[in-house]
Amino acid sequence: MDDKESAQKTSSKTTARHCSFRVRVKIPVHITGLWIPIRSSDPLTSGSLGAGLLLSPPTIVDVCVDRSGDGCEGLCIEPVKHIVKRCRVYARVFPVKGYPLASGFAMSSSLSIAVGIAAATALGLPLEKGLEFAHEAEVVSGTGLGDVIAQSLGRAGLVLRKAPGAPGIGRVESYAVPRKPVLAIQLGTMTTSEMHRVLGDRLYRDATPLLARVYENPTLETFLDAANKFSKLARFAPLYTEHLDLFVRKGWSLGWYVKKRVLVIVVEPDRLEDVVAHLERLKVSNAYPLELQPKPLEVEVDGGD
Structure with missing residues (x-):
């Protein structure tokens, strides 16, 4: 990857670990234009109302997961660390195609979605549970409120977030x-x-x-x-x-x-x-x-x- 396709690594380890599952996730870019935070005592019902655009080319993230132990190698931002600790898995996280962190490209939520899905897969849980892990991690880490649901459930270029919360709790509407x-x-x-x-x-x-x-x-x-x-x-x-x-x-x-x-x-x-x-x-x-x-x-x- 060149500099435009990578985000800065925040944590890494060099020791190779066994890989129980390899997951590649392609996540559309979401750049919101309007948002109203809605917070509650439960991260899964916290979120935002808002409107944003879904765009391509997508962020592409490879995640290799080991069910034994917990820890992270590669691009280990705070919500990723939250997921691997919560699920007690070890993850190697490597963007194949990415965008800058902490700018507005929803790169943090893209990484969280990929790692949440990989962790759920390794644990034999449905994809929807992985999206819950991702949303919870974003809210708890203070890195996002509405990107996960927009990126995972959005089906067209304009996505409105009509009810706050994780996928399965919140609600989005997509418009071509x-x-x-x-x-x-x-x-x-x-x-x-x-x-x-x-x-x-x-x-x-x-x-x-x-x-x-x-x-x-x-x-x-x-x-x-x-x-x-x-x-x-x-x-x-x-x-x-x-x-x-x-x-x-x-x-x-x-x-x-x-x-x-x-x-x-x-x-x-x-x-x-x-x-x-x-x-x-x-x-x-x-x-x-x-x-x-x-x-x-x-x-x-x-x-x-």
């Missing part, structure tokens, strides 16, 4: 949208906890009426307009905002928004080169080419060593 190219530009890093500290009560005040508009009219255009307004209210927008708005006025782009530190631009196919050239003149880099044509969550399992 036109197939369009998307540029996702990493502006920096920001953890989920940091984002919520920065937004405070403004998150509820500003996002609630905008999300209500999307619920009433779940189209790509309505979502992009509402997410754009929220990005500006939250002061997530980059310094070159006027250029992004110019893309929309010229008909080059359907709209744009920012989640944490990821700028999302939905582009008209015949204007993609124009947008890229303009951004290059602005010295904008770290662009990831994506597409509003997601595939559902895919899982491949073999028996291991």
Whole structure:
């Protein structure tokens, strides 16, 4: 993997372990545009209301699981550590195709989904239990509230989170949208906890009426307009905002928004080169080419060593 396809390793061990099961999980990218945290005393009923886009190409994660002991090798972020400790399994976690952590690409939840499914498989539990493990780990670790359910149950480009909670408890609705190219530009890093500290009560005040508009009219255009307004209210927008708005006025782009530190631009196919050239003149880099044509969550399992 090159730097754009990998996330920084946070923990690793060099000793090889027996592999009871090998699991490859392909998880669609989810970049939310509006969200309202809903917390309870139970991580499985905690979550968020919101709306976001599912995108391809997916994150691809290989996980090798040993049923004896607990521990982690490879990309061992906090929610992954939570899962292996809770399930008493040993996991080797290696992204094949990935995106930056702590930016807004839902990379943390993608890793959690892959490891949760692998742990459930090794323990003879259904896939749904693995998704519960993933959601619980994200909530307890403070790395996410609504990505797991959107990525695992979403079936089209626009996904609305209508009830909070883990898959099987929460509820999502998916809406088909036109197939369009998307540029996702990493502006920096920001953890989920940091984002919520920065937004405070403004998150509820500003996002609630905008999300209500999307619920009433779940189209790509309505979502992009509402997410754009929220990005500006939250002061997530980059310094070159006027250029992004110019893309929309010229008909080059359907709209744009920012989640944490990821700028999302939905582009008209015949204007993609124009947008890229303009951004290059602005010295904008770290662009990831994506597409509003997601595939559902895919899982491949073999028996291991």
